[in-house]
Amino acid sequence: MPTEITTRTSAIAIRNDPFGGGLAGSFLLHGAIAALLIGSAWYLNTGQNWGGASADTGTIQATMVSQIPLPPKQPTDQENVLATENPSPAPAPPAPKAVAVPPPDAIPIPVKPTKPAKVADKTAPPPPLHPQPATPQLNKATTGEAAASIPMSSVQTQAGTFSANIADAGFGARFAYYVQQITQKVAQQWYTGMLDPQAYGRRACITFQIERDGTPSHIQIAQRSSDSTLDQTALSAVQHIDTFGPLPDAYTGTHINVTYYFDPPPRH
């Protein structure tokens, strides 16, 4: 009867345990994997082992020495506090090579001159200027410059033509038209409407130079009139003028000195 009981028990157990088959399969599978690993290790480990007893090559030979060849220790200098016990292993600098003297008939190899490296100017740029008056355009065409000047006087003789420029005359007599032009130009710029009543009957004197190109310079009050409006209008009359026109061709000087009197007539 026990057999029957056992069978029944196992039947019950099997029937009650749904994982029984899978568990057995798992044991079988793990067992097989373990056997495979051991077997493959056994099978593959057939070479010679490093340092094994059967090895006959790759031995290391060692020799005993009496001392280690370290660099010699330097004697320390007590005076020199900066001296070190461990000086740099750098070698001493080589002695300068003796420059070979070129043979007397040697021709020097030309050397390409090298320009000094350019250095950018680091000075600060000048501050921006206020609006400046533009330089006046020369409102004259450049095509008429080729005209030749004819001498002042010329005399034709059989030997040829003699030319001369007259220089021995006073400017005012020789170039009266130019003096008249100076007078007119300044007078045009003299605003008598700005004069004080007491200015009439007085006299102011302005001196200035006229350069070759006709520009006035060195404008000064040479003689004050004891009336400031007359002095100022007279001065600004000359200062307002940009140019009197070029000095006459035949005039050889570099400039002329002008003395200009302003005489507002006395009022009655």
Add this chain to the structure above:
Amino acid sequence: MERSTRKSRLCLSSYPSTIVVLALALATSLTPLLPAGAQDNVVTQTSQGSNPIIRIAVADFKPTAADPQTAAFKQTFDATLYSDLATAGIFDIVSKSLIPSGSPGSPSEMQLQNYANAPAGATFVAFGSIGVAGGKLVANGFLFDAKNLQYPQVFARQYSEAATDDSARQIAHQFADEIILRLGGGIAGIAETKIYYVKILGKDAKEIWMMDYDGANQHAITHLGSISISPRVSPDNSRLAFATLGKYGFQLKMYSLLLGRYINFPSGSGSAESPAWAPSGNEIAYASAPNGSFEIWIADSNGNLGRRITSFRGGTVSPTYNPKTGSQMAFISDRTGLPQLYIMNTDGSGVQQMTDGGYASSPSWSPNGQFVAFAWDRKYGPGAPGGQDIYIMEVATKRWWQLTHDGGRCDFPSWSPDGRHIAYANSADGRADHMRIWSMLADGTQKRPLTGPGADMPNWSWK
């Protein structure tokens, strides 16, 4: 009347009639032998004003060669010289009928007393000789001071050019300019300047043309077959900026007068019109409307680095630089209703309104910086009296003078480089295609037409 008298004194730098007490005390009369390079002394004096206008006689030049060409060249030369001096604005020219007979060709043939005496009564005499010699046209020109019998010669010049009719005219211009420079107080003449203008060739064809200052030698520059307007020549006469109608409205174009072809000028977004050169030649101001409203922009002369200067309600157009300083600009703006004249600094600051009524347009600043010329319809509106005329305004005082009267619509004034003349466009019947270019003195006198109908928008070259 009072106004016009003042105007001539202010703008013409002419010679008003007031008495000069001229005391020529000559310090140098004591120093007859001056070394070269020294200077002389001049003593002079004024009590009030200045001398009357210079009276000058122009004798016909004497033909020096029997060459058949000479007669034709001489005729061109005489006519051009007379016209140049007559229109210079600083001379009272002696009528041809009052000049003594005979044409002196050299100082030895000159009977100066005949010119100085009545009826000629000339203060200065221009004379000389002209002829073809060795294939060249050679002219000797003399200017004599008729009041200075001892030392009459002011200057003498010899010209030698190719024997063509153009050269004869060119020599006459050069001789006239020399006389004007010597007697006009150092302001160079304009006989060699040019005028650029718009030639109306049809309803949809306007090209840029150029001519001499007296209307001679008219010829085309552009052949774009479009509408090109607003020519503005650069201060060095090397380039011409103008606006031309393209696919995207008006755009600026640049023509090199030296290379004879168009040069690159980038077109910004939106239309751009009315270029204006800075007197330095480095900048161009123009009116542009990238956002729909015209404002003034300034770019460099290659059209790069454009920057906007103004920002106002309404349109801002027609910039023109102050040629004397380059730091101010006049322009037209309609921010207060009708277009008015304004000035400002070139950085956009200091805006001043110059006119306060009517309809102003086309400003042009005088070379000495003193005046702005512009077209103005002072009583604008239907049925209003008057019309569009040329005015000048003194910038410092805002006083203005009317230069044209009752001659039909006038527009586009442009100053000559000597500041004595103004070119403008005028249409007697108001029709745009009947516009013609006129020239006048800056006081409104001596008006004369330079072209026939179909010429508009003159621009006088800077030199």
